[in-house]
Amino acid sequence: MGTWDSGPFDNDTAADWCGDLDDAEATNRPAMVREALSRAAGEDGYLDADIACEAIAAAAIVAAQRPGGQPITSPYAPDFLRDGGRLDLPDDLAALAATALDRIQAGDSEWHDLWQDAAGKANPAFDALRGLNRALTA
Template sequence: MGTWDSGPFDNDTAADWCGDLDDADVAKRPVLIREALSRAAGEDGYLDADIACEAIAAAAIVAAQQPGGQPITSPYAPDFLRDGGRLNLPDDLTVLAVRALDRIMAADSEWRDLWQDATAGNVNPAFDAVYGLRRALTA
């Protein structure tokens, strides 16, 4: 996984997934977001980092669509969202996004392991980004 920063879109897997979301038919975009979140939330075994990266990007999109949500400005996010686009997302995606983030932060998550090993001390910007998304989704 190529990672250049700690944000939800700052890795190859998330950027590729966002490109696919950008290219998808408007009606299919909520389905793709649900699929990404469901794969992470429903994983019973060791959670693969790529699944986690896609789910974190999807959760960031859901969080941005909430009332008062932070606009998406990352150059690696879907173009239609950076240009002020909106999605009509079902309300249950908020709960699913929280479940996915909780699963990503569980002990048996490759994403969590990689970021825990990559940071020193109590400062972990990737964990902080996930916790921030979770706060936005549960506000």
């Protein structure tokens, strides 16, 4: 996984997933967000980092659509959502996104292990997920 920063869109896997979301028909986009979140939330075994990265990007999209959510400005996010773009998402996705983030931060997650090893005491990736979770549960 090529990672250049700690934000939800700042890795190859998330950027590729966002490109696919951009290319998808508008009517298929909510299902793609749900699928990314469900894959992470429903994983019983060791959670692969690629699944986690897609779910984190999806959670950031859901969080941005919530009242008070951070706007999406990353150049690696879907073009249609940058600078205040909207995606009509079902209300239940906020809870699913929060569940996915909890699963990603669990001890049996490759994403968690990679960031735990790389970050030391200050952990901007963990901080980013906590910020998303606050927006999702507000």
